[in-house]
Amino acid sequence: MQLLSVIVPCYNEEESVADFYDELMKNNEFFKERNLDVEILYIDDGSKDRTVEEVKKLHEKDERVRLISFSRNFGKEAGIYAGLQNSKGDYLVVMDVDLQDPPSLLPEMFSYMDQGYDSVATRRVTRKGEPVIRSFFARMFYKLMRKISSTEIVDGARDYRLMTRQVAEAILSMKEYNRFTKGIYGWVGFKTKWLEFENVERKKGETKWSFWKLLKYSLEGILAFSTVPATLASVIGILFCILAFLLVLVIIVRTALFGDPVAGWPSLVCIIAMVSGVQLFCLGMVGQYVAKTYLEVKNRPIYIVKEEI
């Protein structure tokens, strides 16, 4: 018998907890055939609703349901980390509780594992039901990421991924505080099979991601997996030096040819304003890296557990 650990991060998901369990258990036949024991590890990410009670109810019914409850909201990334760290499975799978990651894909995923893949990842090929600007910015983000990061970050990739113990251990060995899971998955490597599926809309409850939260998250991703912005300052600096040098030449030639009427303070003010703007922008960017480094150096725990079943 092998053990499959299903890791389910939940934040204010009282409506979805039981539905997810039912949907997952539709695979029961398959689990038996494949000789798989299953444990379901709900990670309650400091929910303010009845998520914890719902999980406890499930646990009464089924011993295989486990719960780890955080002392506050630490974010989905922390939930995934806690899940990987606290499960014992030979295989581990991370899934959203809102059924946007269809559990019905599991048999197919296992068929690839049996062919020798180390992990089976999923990506959605459509973004049906998503606001248009959100899709637009998401695409831009992935395009930019491909250019400025050496780590592979796949467009439309979900956190839904089946992996072996070995891959999970590799992910756990990355103990960084600023966790960008999509990048971490890519960074550890291993032989990965990509499954594609059509976007499934959330069954119940609401998305926890506002546009601004997503924007912040994408900036985190860039900071965590690329140092290009930090070097941008030098590039812009060099460009401005060249520009300044050319201007000096132009002014010398002009003065020699046409004399030197003292004029042009408006242009001077514009140049000063623009250059100081660029300087502050670059300083800010470098500051972001310093801030992230500061947080890493503090070495705070990634999550704090309040309760565990």
Ligand code: UDP
């Ligand atoms: N989630 C979490 N902590 C958070 C935000 C979200 O554990 O701070 C969980 C949430 O309960 C869900 C999954 O992460 O299971 C994905 O969240 P959501 O469906 O809101 O994101 P979307 O699918 O809209 O990108």
Ligand code: MG
């Ligand atoms: Mg969702």
